[in-house]
Amino acid sequence: MKALIWKEWRETRLIPAAITILFLVTNLLWTLIDIRVRALYGPASGSYTGNTTLISAGIAVLLGGVLSASGAFSGEIGAGSLSFLTMLPISRGCIWVSKVIAGLLSVFLSCLGVGAAGAVIFAGHVGLLKDAATYAPAAVNDYLFALQDPHIIIFPMGIVLLAAIGCFGVSLMVSLLVDRTLISSVISIIACVGIPFLVVCAMSAAPLLFSGSTGFAGQAGLTVLGLVIPVFYAASYYIFANGETLRSSKRYFLMGQALACWMALNIVIFAGCYALRNIV
Amino acid sequence: MHRQSLSLSHPIDLSKGDAGLLSPAIASAPDALRIQGLAKSFGKTSVLKDLDLDVPRGSVYALLGRNGAGKSTLIQLMLGILQPTAGQIRMLGLDPARDGVELRQRVGYIPERLPMYDWMTVEETLRFVSPHYRNWSREDETRLVTTFRLDRTKKVRELSRGNIALLALVIAMAHDPELVLLDECTSGMDAIARSEFDRTVIDALHGSNRTVFFASHQIHEIERLCDWVGILHNGRLLLQAPVETLKSSVKMLRVTGMDKDENALAQSPNVLKAQTSGREWLITVQDYDEMTPPVKFFGGVVKEAIDLTLEEIFVALVAKEEARI
Numbered sequence: 012m013k014a015l016i017w018k019e020w021r022e023t024r025l026i027p028a029a030i031t032i033l034f035l036v037t038n039l040l041w042t043l044i045d046i047r048v049r050a051l052y053g054p055a056s057g058s059y060t061g062n063t064t065l066i067s068a069g070i071a072v073l074l075g076g077v078l079s080a081s082g083a084f085s086g087e088i089g090a091g092s093l094s095f096l097t098m099l100p101i102s103r104g105c106i107w108v109s110k111v112i113a114g115l116l117s118v119f120l121s122c123l124g125v126g127a128a129g130a131v132i133f134a135g136h137v138g139l140l141k142d143a144a145t146y147a148p149a150a151v152n153d154y155l156f157a158l159q160d161p162h163i164i165i166f167p168m169g170i171v172l173l174a175a176i177g178c179f180g181v182s183l184m185v186s187l188l189v190d191r192t193l194i195s196s197v198i199s200i201i202a203c204v205g206i207p208f209l210v211v212c213a214m215s216a217a218p219l220l221f222s223g224s225t226g227f228a229g230q231a232g233l234t235v236l237g238l239v240i241p242v243f244y245a246a247s248y249y250i251f252a253n254g255e256t257l258r259s260s261k262r263y264f265l266m267g268q269a270l271a272c273w274m275a276l277n278i279v280i281f282a283g284c285y286a287l288r289n290i291v
Numbered sequence: 292m293h294r295q296s297l298s299l300s301h302p303i304d305l306s307k308g309d310a311g312l313l314s315p316a317i318a319s320a321p322d323a324l325r326i327q328g329l330a331k332s333f334g335k336t337s338v339l340k341d342l343d344l345d346v347p348r349g350s351v352y353a354l355l356g357r358n359g360a361g362k363s364t365l366i367q368l369m370l371g372i373l374q375p376t377a378g379q380i381r382m383l384g385l386d387p388a389r390d391g392v393e394l395r396q397r398v399g400y401i402p403e404r405l406p407m408y409d410w411m412t413v414e415e416t417l418r419f420v421s422p423h424y425r426n427w428s429r430e431d432e433t434r435l436v437t438t439f440r441l442d443r444t445k446k447v448r449e450l451s452r453g454n455i456a457l458l459a460l461v462i463a464m465a466h467d468p469e470l471v472l473l474d475e476c477t478s479g480m481d482a483i484a485r486s487e488f489d490r491t492v493i494d495a496l497h498g499s500n501r502t503v504f505f506a507s508h509q510i511h512e513i514e515r516l517c518d519w520v521g522i523l524h525n526g527r528l529l530l531q532a533p534v535e536t537l538k539s540s541v542k543m544l545r546v547t548g549m550d551k552d553e554n555a556l557a558q559s560p561n562v563l564k565a566q567t568s569g570r571e572w573l574i575t576v577q578d579y580d581e582m583t584p585p586v587k588f589f590g591g592v593v594k595e596a597i598d599l600t601l602e603e604i605f606v607a608l609v610a611k612e613e614a615r616i
Contacts, residue, residue, distance in 0.1 A: 013422065014418070014419050014420075014422045014423065017419070018408070018419055021410075090406060091404060091406035092406045092407065092408055094372070094402070094404075094406055095405075095406050095407055095408070097372050098370065098372065098395065098400050098402065099395065099420060099423050100392050100393070100394075100395035100396040100423050100424060101392065101423055102392050260334065
């Protein structure tokens with residue numbers, strides 16, 4: 012297992028660095044433009060704020076989650092090296108676990124790198140503002156306050172990290188279904204945007220379907236939402252552990268099976284919550 | 292010695308003690324591989340059909356077949372990489388579908404394509420692979436790497452096709468496997484590299500008493516290595532037999548004074564191929580018995596029985612089968 016994780020890490024180790032550098036460069040450019048704009052047109056005309064850092068950090072970490080997983084299987088399927096792995100005396104479960112461990116490590120390091128880079132940029136931006144005396148104190152105060160109460164940073168970063176872990180799970184499943192990393196990445200990004208949108212739509216529609224029983228629908232919706240991330244991990248494991256040839260259409264059949272199980276689980280959850288709506 | 296006739300679609304049944312020229316010890320040993328009623332389909336495409344195959348322990352078995360005959364699929368089924376649609380496989384007493392990991396501990400496998408990680412060096416590849424094998428021997432690894440003159444510091448992407456195959460051979464051999472599977476591993480190599488690789492394989496396997504299973508369509512190269520042969524065609528096993536038994540049973544007869552046309556000869560189940568050259572006929576026959584060689588053949592006089600190479604026998608048998616279909 013150690014050798015497998017080492018191999019996976021060698022293949023994904025550049026992703027955290029790349030994501031951090033991408034975040035750093037784009038934010039650095041933005042802050043420099045912002046400082047120039049403020050100097051020319053006044054403090055109120057600036058567009059770079061603490062929220063900008065946070066949002067762009069979130070996007071970078073989510074992208075890290077997608078990239079860490081989108082090549083996990085598709086790259087090896089495309090190159091054919093997955094057959095080299097499967098001919099070794101290693102169970103498919105072990106291969107899957109090693110990919111998940113190395114990938115999640117990459118996601119976590121992306122989060123750390125982006126977080127550190129974001130803090131430096133934010134502090135630097137505040138420090139470099141020429142009108143710091145008039146504009147920056149509030150931002151500096153926020154920054155210092157955040158340092159005093161780490162929850163202010165930890166909570167949003169925790170949410171972002173959780174979302175990145177979710178994106179990783181979605182991309183991991185997509186990478187099993189596609190033979191090219193680039194296509195896998197594009198589909199993963201679309202899926203990572205589309206799936207939360209669908210879940211939110213389903214949660215919004217549920218009270219309409221069961222008029223007058225919104226409480227149970229909310230409960231069921233939250234349960235389903237909570238299961239979304241584990242479901243993608245479980246589905247990717249199921250497809251990989253039971254799949255056979257690398258380009259076999261059996262993987263789509265297995266995905267269909269996993270999807271059917273998930274739908275059945277959702278129905279059970281909704282039915283259970285509906286049955287218990289008056290008891291709880 | 293009991294002789295069994297060789298004919299298409301009636302392979303020799305090894306389980307009934309027809310061990311041909313093998314030593315009694317090998318003949319009585321349990322089979323390294325036993326396949327019964329194996330079938331494999333991909334969707335509507337049937338790749339293997341009702342296949343029975345036995346490989347005696349300690350033998351060198353060559354599975355011959357044209358491209359697309361199902362050889363690689365069969366090997367992947369044997370290793371538990373693919374799951375059969377029907378039938379049973381027992382390899383070294385294990386079920387590959389259930390005990391694939393344990394089986395791969397005891398089997399060395401060199402696939403047709405060798406998709407190793409090209410960013411790894413030879414040393415990194417060996418260090419990556421070795422922890423997965425409980426019987427991995429550093430001494431054997433060092434000996435083989437030295438023998439094959441592999442540069443441990445070179446990246447896999449910098450190695451030639453032949454050297455990649457040799458690296459795969461190190462991986463396949465350094466854990467002291469009971470069974471070695473070679474799946475068309477010389478395809479894509481030039482003639483010199485292929486010859487060197489074959490010589491290396493022979494040296495590496497010489498006296499090891501391992502069971503070796505070749506799958507190949509490059510027949511002339513493996514003829515001198517193997518003692519058993521199976522012919523796979525369109526997903527079916529046409530026959531399996533000891534090589535010497537097969538070679539002594541299929542001969543080319545030089546016949547004169549025969550008054551027959553080619554079509555009439557082709558109808559005969561024992562005639563695999565017939566060609567005329569003036570007044571003389573060259574007829575490839577199966578079921579030839581060296582103990583009672585025929586003097587007459589379809590009214591003609593048999594002047595000579597010519598030995599055929601395994602490749603010529605393979606071509607004749609496959610051609611006959613294709614004509615039959």
